[in-house]
Amino acid sequence: MAIYSIGDVAERCGINPVTLRAWQRRYGLLKPQRTEGGHRQFDDEDVQRIEEIKRWMESGVPVGKVRALLDGENVRVHDGWTTLQEELMSVLRHARPSKLRAKVAAIGRENPIDALIDHVYMPVRQRLGLDQNTARTMCSLLDGVLIDYVAFCLTGVRKKAGKDALLIGWGAEDRTRIWLEAWRLSQSGWRIDVLAEPLDILRPELFPGQQLFVWTEKKMTRRQLEQLEQWQQLGFSITPHGN
Structure with missing residues (x-):
């Protein structure tokens, strides 16, 4: 049976290692084995499970409900991306850069980047861009935080x-x-x-x-x-x- 490190799995599945750790620690979605030194080890079944998690999330399921679906439970699934959009809008209304930075970092750790861009950040920016006054200001605030966060992520990748x-x-x-x-x-x-x-x-x-x-x-x-x-x-x- 093939064994993969978290870096190998991240590259193979297109998921940031930070996201994989959040799926394990916060949501219990993954249960990798550990080496004697404490490093995570994944097998082919783990990789298949990660791909299934991705499919659920890309279809609009919030990460908090994925585990129940994987376990075969009947749950009422709503559009999880819409929920994240509203949460982001709520933080923006308070116009607190520090809280906005924390929110962007939190959802960046827990969700696939492609899905975040397409289903959260772009829809929210489009909504804000329709208003000529306050919402335009909020969009500018969001853009500044996004660029700051992305630059931080790109710096990490370059290492x-x-x-x-x-x-x-x-x-x-x-x-x-x-x-x-x-x-x-x-x-x-x-x-x-x-x-x-x-x-x-x-x-x-x-x-x-x-x-x-x-x-x-x-x-x-x-x-x-x-x-x-x-x-x-x-x-x-x-x-x-x-x-």
């Missing part, structure tokens, strides 16, 4: 073995989204740096030999696709991300 890359926003306006997409890429083994200011004109020749990712916010135009193909033919390692 580990991995592949270096630079993420560039191309013709985009949403600066915070660039950081969120960098966070997403970091879960695939990339040690990401971010060109924080989106560009209208790319200059890949300024970054020779580097792996570049470009994010466009909207679907790439025909002109952008043609330009990307030309750069690739010239030997630049440049790859579209997301759209």
